[in-house]
Amino acid sequence: MKTGFVHEVHVVIYCDRCGDIYSENGTEGICFTSVHQAVNYLNARSAGVGWLYDGDKVICDGCLAAARCEEHGHSYPDTWQTVTRLLGISTRSRTCTVCGIPEIEALP
Template sequence: MTEAHVVVYCDMCGDVYTENTGESICFDTVAQAVDYIQARAAGVGWIYDGDRIWCDGCIAADHCDRTGQH
């Protein structure tokens, strides 16, 4: 028997999404992972922009690049 799970990684830097335990969360489907990120992880800085998932560090770096603030 083969099982497949979905783990959330930042599309920019490759960091894995974790919570308090420091271990990744396994989801059953991509849709479930995206729903979770949109509902829960946005509070800790991760976002799904409709195409990619971004971690808080990459969001901050992108903002600095776009605004010229470092």
């Protein structure tokens, strides 16, 4: 039986490109008992969360989306959202549906 403070070793998944931690609740990484367990878990879940393990590198969903947009260009919707800010300055914007990067233009 373990009690008190016990030092244990575990495996956490990080993106090899950006260093983002694999998390399902948005704040804390999941602890695995081995690399094998982490790989199996990620491969079983990757279709739903978008992370990819190719046998060598782990790539997060954000990096995969950014790579897709770098290769094929952004996918912006046809419609823009217009915002009038303080002092009468107006902008219009739209967001890429793949990677989430916004395109913003100042209006005259």
